Amino acid sequence: MDHDHTDIYARLVTVLSDKFEVPADRINEAATLDDLELDSLAVVELYVTLQEEWQVPLDDSTASGDLTVADVSRAVAELLGDPDRGAA
């Protein structure tokens, strides 16, 4: 795994695990936020948290439980101007 391209994903996993108490072994790129049992409030809170974390205008009106962890990671990366950074 290229560490330079995984920092966003790694941080996302940490946020999901620490703040939202998702068991780390359930988190993978293909898992949707629904799969991780984040309800509608948690999905928006996740976006607010990532927005603050990375200082990017992540639009929570696009947030939904259908998104995968990889989708969220990629959305942050695109706002940082480096789509590759979001991928593991």
Next chain:
Amino acid sequence: MRTEEIAVTGIGLVTPGGIGTEATWEAVCAGRSAARPDPTLQGLPVTLSCRVPPPEKRPGRLWRHDRGTRFLLLAAEEALASAGLAGRHWDPARVAVVVGTAAGGIDTLETQHRKLLTAGHTTVSPMTLPAFLPNMAAGHLALELGVRGPSLQTSTACASGATALITACLLLQAGACDIAVAGGTDAMATPLCAAAFAKMGALSRREHDPGRASRPFDKERDGFVLGEGSALLVLERRRHAEARGAGPLALLVGHGSTSDAHHPTAPHPGGAGLRAAIEGALADAGAHADDVDHINAHGTSTPLNDRAEASVIRDLFATRHPPVTSAKGALGHTMGAAGAIEAALTVLTIARGVIPPTANFEAPDDTTAGIDVVTGALRNQRLGLALSHSLGFGGHNTVLALTPV
């Protein structure tokens, strides 16, 4: 005449004295003040507070809950375990939740408002309202416990926790539930609350000597120290408790509630409303002033409260002089939680036959003389009837009467 006796079968405490009933009881009995300089209040006119120490065991889903709700959830775990209900062997439709609070999720509200002003609306948490709204501590507690009986919050400022216990008592006697998890919580040691209380002159300015800042009934009292915390009691009809094999800790045999209709914040100088609440509680209990063996006073350490309360105690209990304790010398003023915390301490006083002292009481002034403030050491004394007083801004007065089983 009361139709059903109400039993206290469990206690949970989260206070500046510590996490848990034993930690709090030990701090109060030792007369050990929790007041400390508070880094979160730097730059304000008063920077002292009594904080709950960090918990060893944190409740889950922290991001969803205001600080006060976290205290409440911790207190609930202990209260239910104490009542033998940790396994939740109950009909969830017959369990009520009643929580008193003065300020709701004020810590959340202040934090999110600062974010709105400094970082913009996009950073405001979607949990702001579910964490702040004044009903939501009860809502979250009912959710976490999975109970579906009545859940509500009471707000009578610093009498809120006692009002919650009275409300729970009424729900039980009305048959609306079989078990009530009731008490109070508040986490108001926030910058806005500290600034506002300081502006009205309610807080002690004894910053050079924090441990002696909260000194109920003492001649050198100069205000309260802002505290935080939570207490929950498990209440049941006595017959219900005994039918499931639970041993009651004490009985809640009477209560009185009145209003001063005098001033937004100052108590009636002669304590007329408090006196009427005491008389109401005694009548409800079928008791007389001479039956009272102990008073857990409101005792805030403000000049006005302690003067009014001492006046009532001195006059109403003139022939017997029951010993008086204010826990606020040790714990500070825990606001909407205070009535429930002090009710819990009164239950422990009854159950253990030990009256705790009032921390920092050294000598009265003319306005607080003539009452028997317990000071220095514990008193061993078996009690027949004890009262717990609570007063709140708005002129609220509540009194609980408790006895051994």
